[in-house]
Amino acid sequence: MDIRKAIPAAGLALLFVLPLLPVPEFWITQLNYIGMFALVSLGLVLLTGVGGLTSFGQAAFVGLGAYTTALLSTRYGLSPWLGLAAGLAITVVVALVLALLTLRMSGHYLPLATIAWALSLNYTAANMEFLGKYDGVLGLPALQLFGLSLADGRALYYLIWVIAVLAAIGVANLLDSRPGRAIRALNGATTMAEAMGVSTFRYKVVIFVLAAMLAAVSGWLFAHFQRTVNPSPFGLKMGIEYLFMAVVGGVGTVWGAFVGAGVFKIIEDQLKELLPALLGGSGNYEIIVLGIVLVLIIKYAPKGLWPYVVAASARWFPARPRTRDWADAAPLAARDKPQPGELLLDVDKVRKTFGGLVAVNDVSFQIRAGEIVGLIGPNGAGKSTTFNLVSGVLSLTSGRVTFRGQPVGGLASREIARRGMSRTFQHVKMIADMTVLENVALGGYLRSGNGAARAMLRLDREEERRLFKEAEAQLTRIGMAAQMHELAGNLALGPQRLMEIARALCTDPAMLLLDEPAAGLRFKEKQALAEVLRQLKHEGMSILLVEHDMEFVMGLTDRIVVMEFGTKLIEGTPELVQASPQVMAAYLGTEH
Ligand SMILES: Nc1ncnc2c1ncn2[C@@H]1O[C@H](COP(=O)(O)OP(=O)(O)OP(=O)(O)O)[C@@H](O)[C@H]1O
DSSP states (O other): OOHHHHHHHHHHHHHHHGGGSOOOHHHHHHHHHHHHHHHHHHHHIIIIIITOOOOSOHHHHHHHHHHHHHHHHHTSOOOHHHHHHHHHHHHHHHHHHHHHHHTTOOTTHHHHHHHHHHHHHHHHHHHOGGGTGGGOBOOOOOOEETTEEOOSHHHHHHHHHHHHHHHHHHHHHHHSSHHHHHHHTTTTOHHHHHHTTOOHHHHHHHHHHHHHHHHHHHHHHHHHHHSOBOSGGGSHHHHHHHHHHHHHHOTTOTTHHHHHHHHHHHHHHHHHHHHHHHHOSOOOHHHHHHHHHHHHHHHHOTTOSHHHHHHHTTTTSOOOOOOOOOTTOOOOOOOOOOOTTOEEEEEEEEEEEETTEEEEEEEEEEEETTOEEEEEOSTTSSHHHHHHHHTTSSOOSEEEEEETTEEOTTOOHHHHHHTTEEEOOSSOOOOTTSBHHHHHHGGGGGGOOOOHHHHHTTOOHHHHHHHHHHHHHHHHHTTOGGGTTSBGGGSOHHHHHHHHHHHHHTTOOSEEEEESTTTTOOHHHHHHHHHHHHHHHHTTOEEEEEESOHHHHHTTOSEEEEEETTEEEEEEOHHHHHHOHHHHHHHHTOOO
């Protein structure tokens, strides 16, 4: 049997038979807690580890799930399963409101906001008469499933672990999907994702709500496990501990959530026994030691413990490339392409001022289908600003940008992407720990439609095959098919820039915008890039490229727009520009 399948299967089988073995009750209880903690930690993997949004407030959502079922089952005698549904519904509403209020915050404001609402939800529970104040709600019924009572810890164990393992599989599925690639862009590549058509805010809300739902399910299990709820397990301290678990396990890795929850729970319990015995007296000494352990892990293993598990098991589980199962997939939908010679881009007297500085001063030029136009000029001439006005990164002070007859000035970059302009970046923007193929597949975002729920249930495979087929085709087009399974972060700069072009091509653009594509490349890499661009032109692609490197654009472009001090100095064929004394002077910095 394949060892890759044998070990996880053996692990699952052990998990299944464990309660049937004469294992002490204490360990079953521990495992129950680990399963419930791992659920919350999984949410943090998604939210913090992958999405880069730090939350100290997950315990409050655990509380929401726990209190809802506690109230409904004790006061109103409703089934705990109704309590679960109601708890999830309330959590979704509260999470949506909090997300809309806080997720646009950046930097340390978001974690601070999570602390604020964690405290306020907790104090609400602790001070409301009908929630039992600090005593909480007592006498919750045991869960029943198919007529069986789950009052016993060994019986509840199965429910906890089935839910935890299914949730982990769901999150792992999500991360390997169309919405998953968008989510993986949230931590540091939002500008790029927006340029591929992704609404990054929407995905922040999606992972925030998902993480809150996982926490609420954990709270529901916790309430019926303990059969009582009170505010203390849902306070800020626990919120910090959940984050601690996610960090210890490996904050970006699904299975790390289990390692983190396990290590945390076991260390905490052992320390609780050991330290008072060693140090004498009683006290929460374990908190001090756990704090030190956290600092050491952040310093020496910032990616947590899971990467060590992966490294140790690499002998049996060598990284395997994605199975190439898309050869017969149907092609993705394609847009109507412009006719050769059709006016594509009309930049009309665009102007951009920053305070008193006129960075772009009434610049006009046009691009027709099938042309390569270069925008060149010395440092600070206003090329990047013009590029950003066209690509929707900056708003116009005045003037008009029209693309295929429609005004696009002032549109968000993802709307511009939707209309068929696709761009690359001066400083390569990619998801370094995704493969080249997956990075390029992100370009197909707008040509596909599966959402998070379908991805978690693995109902998105047919569309994924279509996306990967397209991504491979674009990589083949630029001569990079051989590197498709490599991690993007491991490539040299030249191939990374080519990968960005393949990603842009995967959007099925009517025009490509390339921002200094040759910057930082070695001579050979520049030659390879020029070859690819010539080939694209040959295939009918239209390209606007901003470049510093005169030589590079000379042999490549049909027309060149030269800028200096924010204004258009001259426009014409490469020969005309090359022969122009004005251009020579601008580049040499002499008077003209
Ligand atoms: N966000 C900004 N705020 C203020 N000034 C800016 C901003 N962006 C650009 N500028 C200024 O606008 C002018 C044009 O800059 P821009 O980056 O467009 O030039 P460039 O031709 O692309 O130069 P380089 O080749 O060095 O990138 C410069 O004087 C620059 O300092």
